[in-house]
Amino acid sequence: MTATTTAPGSADTAAVRRAIADTARPARPGRLATALTFGWRGMLKVKHVPEQLLDVTVTPVMFLLLFTYLFGGAIAGSTSAYLDYTLPGLLVMSVLFTTVYSGVSLNTDLTKGVVDRFRSLPIWRPAPLLGSLLGDSVRYVVAGTVIIVVGVALGYRPDGGVGGAVAALALVVVFSFGLSWVFSVLGLLLRSPNAVMNAGFMGIFPLTFLSNVFVDPATLPGPLQAFVDVNPISVLATASRSLMAGTPDGTAIAVSLAVAAALAAVFLPVTTRLYRSR
Amino acid sequence: MTAQPALAIEAVGLEKSFGDTRAVAGVDLAVPAGAIYGVLGPNGAGKTTTIRMLATLIAPDAGSARVLGHDVVTESDAVRGLVSLTGQLASVDEELTGRENLVLVGRLLGHRRAAARARADELLEAFGIADAAGRLVKHYSGGMRRRLDIAASLVVTPQLVFLDEPTTGLDPRSRNQVWEIARALAAAGTTILLCTQYLEEADQLADGIAVIDRGRVIAEGTPGQLKASVGTGSLHVRLLDPGRRAEAARVLGAAVGTVVLEPDPAALSAACADAERAAVGVGELGRAGLGVAGFSLDQPSLDEVFLALTGHAAEQHPSGTLEA
Numbered sequence: 001m002t003a004t005t006t007a008p009g010s011a012d013t014a015a016v017r018r019a020i021a022d023t024a025r026p027a028r029p030g031r032l033a034t035a036l037t038f039g040w041r042g043m044l045k046v047k048h049v050p051e052q053l054l055d056v057t058v059t060p061v062m063f064l065l066l067f068t069y070l071f072g073g074a075i076a077g078s079t080s081a082y083l084d085y086t087l088p089g090l091l092v093m094s095v096l097f098t099t100v101y102s103g104v105s106l107n108t109d110l111t112k113g114v115v116d117r118f119r120s121l122p123i124w125r126p127a128p129l130l131g132s133l134l135g136d137s138v139r140y141v142v143a144g145t146v147i148i149v150v151g152v153a154l155g156y157r158p159d160g161g162v163g164g165a166v167a168a169l170a171l172v173v174v175f176s177f178g179l180s181w182v183f184s185v186l187g188l189l190l191r192s193p194n195a196v197m198n199a200g201f202m203g204i205f206p207l208t209f210l211s212n213v214f215v216d217p218a219t220l221p222g223p224l225q226a227f228v229d230v231n232p233i234s235v236l237a238t239a240s241r242s243l244m245a246g247t248p249d250g251t252a253i254a255v256s257l258a259v260a261a262a263l264a265a266v267f268l269p270v271t272t273r274l275y276r277s278r
Numbered sequence: 279m280t281a282q283p284a285l286a287i288e289a290v291g292l293e294k295s296f297g298d299t300r301a302v303a304g305v306d307l308a309v310p311a312g313a314i315y316g317v318l319g320p321n322g323a324g325k326t327t328t329i330r331m332l333a334t335l336i337a338p339d340a341g342s343a344r345v346l347g348h349d350v351v352t353e354s355d356a357v358r359g360l361v362s363l364t365g366q367l368a369s370v371d372e373e374l375t376g377r378e379n380l381v382l383v384g385r386l387l388g389h390r391r392a393a394a395r396a397r398a399d400e401l402l403e404a405f406g407i408a409d410a411a412g413r414l415v416k417h418y419s420g421g422m423r424r425r426l427d428i429a430a431s432l433v434v435t436p437q438l439v440f441l442d443e444p445t446t447g448l449d450p451r452s453r454n455q456v457w458e459i460a461r462a463l464a465a466a467g468t469t470i471l472l473c474t475q476y477l478e479e480a481d482q483l484a485d486g487i488a489v490i491d492r493g494r495v496i497a498e499g500t501p502g503q504l505k506a507s508v509g510t511g512s513l514h515v516r517l518l519d520p521g522r523r524a525e526a527a528r529v530l531g532a533a534v535g536t537v538v539l540e541p542d543p544a545a546l547s548a549a550c551a552d553a554e555r556a557a558v559g560v561g562e563l564g565r566a567g568l569g570v571a572g573f574s575l576d577q578p579s580l581d582e583v584f585l586a587l588t589g590h591a592a593e594q595h596p597s598g599t600l601e602a
Contacts, residue, residue, distance in 0.1 A: 011425055011455045013462045015404035016432075020466050023435045026388035028359075037385045045373050048414060113367030117430065120333050120369075122359040123386050277336070 034127040035134065042135015045105075056101060056139060057146040060094030064150060067214060075215060080155055087151040087158075088168060088241040089213030091144050092233060095172045096179060096208065098143045100200035102136045103183030107193045119276075126272050133180060140176050144169045160246030168243040171256060175236055178260030181267035188274040213237050232259045286311040286438055286469040287332060291341030294327050301327040303493035304341065309486070311346075314460065314470040316484030318477065318584075324493040325473040326366055329440050332471065333363045346437055361438045362431030366446070368423045369430070372416040376407050376426050379415060383433045394433075401429040405459075421452025428459055438469040445479060457482060477584060491588045504583045506552075511577040512538075513550040513559055518569030520544040526568050534559035550575065 029037070046053065064087070072082030106129075109115050118128045148165050158164050183200050190196050210224070211233040217225045228234055236256045242249035287309035294302040302324040309315040317325050330336045332343055334354035342349065348356040363369065370379050377398050384394030402408045405425040407418075415423060424444060431439055441460065445453040460483055464470055474480055480487050481501050489497040489504070497504060505511070513534060517526055520543040527537045527546055534556065535549040550556045556575045563570055 010406040011459055012404050012406060013458050015400075016459055016462050017466060019400050019404045020432055020435045020463060020468065025359075025434050026390075026393070029386070029388045034386060037382065040385075041371070041374065041378075041382055044378055048373060048375075112372060113365050113369045114371045116335060116363060116365040116367070117369035117371075117383070118386075119335050120358060120361070120363040121383070121386055122355055 028122065031124040031127065034123050035130040038128050038131020039134030040131075042132050043138060045135070046138060052101070053139060053142050056098040056143045057094065059097060060090055060143065060147050061150055063093065064090050064147060064154075068154065071214075083151060083154060083156045085216070085241075086214060087147070087156050088244045089211070089237040090151075091147050091168060092172055092237045092240055093208050093213055094143045094147045095140050095169075095176050096204055096233070097201075098136070098139050099176045099180040100183050100197060100204060101139065102133065102180040103185075103187030103196045103200055104193045105136075106132065106184050106187035107190060107196045110188070111192070125276060129184065129271060129275060133177060136180060137173060137177070140173045141169065144172055158244040158246070160244050164244045164246050167248075168240040171243060171253060172236065172240055175256055175260045178263040181264055181271050184271040185267050185274065188271060207231060207233055211237060232256070235259070284311060285309060285344075286313070287315070287343065287345050287471060289328075289332065289341065289343035292328060292331055292338050292343055293340040294324075294331060294336065294338055300493055302331070302338075305490065305493070305495055307343075307488060307495070309469065309471060311469050312464070312467050313485040314464045314472055314483050316480035316487040317471065317473045317490055318475070318480045318484075318487050319490035320475055320588075323475075323490045325475075325490060326442055328490070329363070329442050329471065329473050333361060333440050334358055335363075360436060361440065362436040363440045364424075364427045364431050364442060364444060366442045368427040370415050370423060370427050373414065375412050375414055376418070376422075377402060377411040379426060379430055380433055383430050387434045389433075397433055401432060405429045406455075419452075420447050421449065421455065424448060424452065424456060425459070428456070432463075435466075436468065438471065439463060440471050440473075442473045443475065444472070445474075445476070453479075489584065489587055497583075497587050502577070505577045507583070511550060511575060512547045513556040513573060513575050514540070514545065514547045515560070515563065515573045516542070516545045516571045518544075518571050522568055525566070526563060529562050529566050529568065530559050533562040544571065 067086055067090075068079050068083050072079035072086075076082035076085055115128070148169065160167070183196070186199055187196050190199060210228055211231045212228060213233065217228040217234070220228060232255075235252050236259075239249055239252035239256045242252060285308055287307055289305060289307040292302055292305040293300070305324065305328050307315075307317075307328075317328065319325050327336070331338045332345055332350060334350050334357050337351055342351070344350070345357045346360045348360070350357055371382070374382065380398035380401055381394045384397050385391070389397060399408070399411075402411045405428070407422055407426055407429070410418060410422060415426065418426065428441075428444070444456050444460070448456065457479070460470055460472070470483075472480070472483060484501065486500055487498070487504060488495045497507065499507065513530070515526065515530065517523060523539065523543065523546060527539065530546065530548040531537045537546055537548045539546050548559060550559070553575055556573075560570060560573055
């Protein structure tokens with residue numbers, strides 16, 4: 001056959017033959033390069049659908065406005081005093097909520113068949129997972145930055161200054177790396193992206209409210225207060241608050257990092273194994 | 279040319295269960311290098327599971343397989359380095375553009391940025407998707423998506439390509455394009471394992487076919503052998519003079535086989551095992567002075583093969599109305 005199809009929107013068999021005649025194989029890329037390529041894929045998705053950032057920032061901003069102006073005066077005496085208390089906590093909340101979307105997007109991948117492509121390539125096996133996490137970290141930073149910026153616009157002035165705010169954001173993002181593996185496991189176990197979203201928020205929502213993000217636990221009944229005090233989200237909020245205030249609480253920071261490391265240590269291997277066998 | 283083993287795929291006793299379901303219950307395959315080999319069977323026969331084991335996506339419960347000389351379990355990475363898979367769901371990223379998909383695969387395989395882009399553009403052009411290169415894949419038609427999927431499998435030319443139901447859901451024009459691409463690949467020496475539920479597709483493309491049903495290979499051979507194994511086709515004859523049909527029926531009955539008179543008063547057919555006997559039959563008609571307006575020899579269709587082998591019918595291609 002020598003005839004070739006040249007109509008627009010058709011395959012050109014002769015050109016296909018030329019293309020496959022080139023059998024050179026490039027050298028395999030390193031592990032880091034592979035993970036970074038997957039990170040690039042994550043960025044492209046944000047670029048194509050920037051609305052997904054809206055999803056993860058609108059809710060916390062809504063809470064910020066709602067709590068500050070509706071409850072702020074009643075809880076802390078004045079809206080500005082409450083903003084000082086709750087903003088570092090809302091930073092925690094907004095970024096942690098975003099981690100649920102890591103599981104959702106992993107699940108979406110699995111329902112689409114693109115994972116078959118990745119798994120059939122000769123690449124370092126955890127690279128897709130680590131890479132999408134790199135991409136997700138951009139979302140974490142955006143979600144956190146939006147909260148801080150809106151807070152500052154409403155009159156919040158952290159005593160720790162820009163450095164304190166950046167340190168708090170960095171701590172929260174690092175914690176989210178650890179937590180996101182929990183949602184990755186959910187993303188691999190559950191049937192649909194919606195199920196992951198529901199299960200994820202069913203967990204993270206009460207945990208966030210049963211913490212010191214919104215109220216000082218001193219007024220809570222004993223057993224509840226005990227729970228709030230050991231809730232890692234409280235510890236993280238305390239650490240974030242201390243960094244923003246310019247008086248870093250070493251213990252809270254260390255505990256936060258330890259919890260993140262423990263979550264990663266348990267759930268990362270589970271994620272990798274599930275990803276391989278699914 | 280790198281030395282290739284004579285068999286591109288060699289599978290023995292492959293088994294895989296999901297819960298209580300035995301998806302694959304002992305599949306043996308021997309696929310010669312450079313061939314298009316069809317794995318033919320209805321939905322749920324175990325084709326996709328077999329392909330996923332051979333492409334190292336899942337590990338077999340029992341049995342073993344070597345792909346291009348490498349064990350799919352112990353040397354899975356080496357296998358992945360030589361093969362490409364186009365899955366049943368098109369294995370492309372819907373949320374990226376066509377070009378980004380190909381650049382992504384190129385980068386993952388080790389191309390530098392510029393080389394990955396150049397290769398992507400070359401393939402987009404060859405596969406007729408250059409105009410849509412900057413559009414998100416979720417807006418692509420089924421045919422474009424399929425072509426992009428195959429292009430993604432060729433970013434680095436593989437030695438073996440798994441095509442899992444490559445034309446399911448495609449219109450006839452797109453289907454023909456996919457077939458053209460498959461033929462071009464085979465002509466270039468790439469081995470293709472083609473899973474299909476369409477008999478016509480296997481008949482059109484495959485050099486050898488394994489018929490698979492309920493997780494087992496139930497027949498194997500060339501399309502011709504499979505057809506021959508379920509017995510007879512038929513010799514159709516059309517006479518110049520309809521008035522002499524009874525005479526012709528006696529001649530063909532004696533020389534060829536059981537005769538059936540067709541609705542056309544000038545036509546009749548005889549069960550016929552092979553072409554030589556058919557030629558004898560036509561010769562006898564001439565010797566008896568019976569003028570023949572035309573004749574043809576039908577082989578049984580693969581549909582009939584499938585029915586004979588499995589006792590149940592296979593599915594028709596949705597574009598079955600397309601005249602061959």
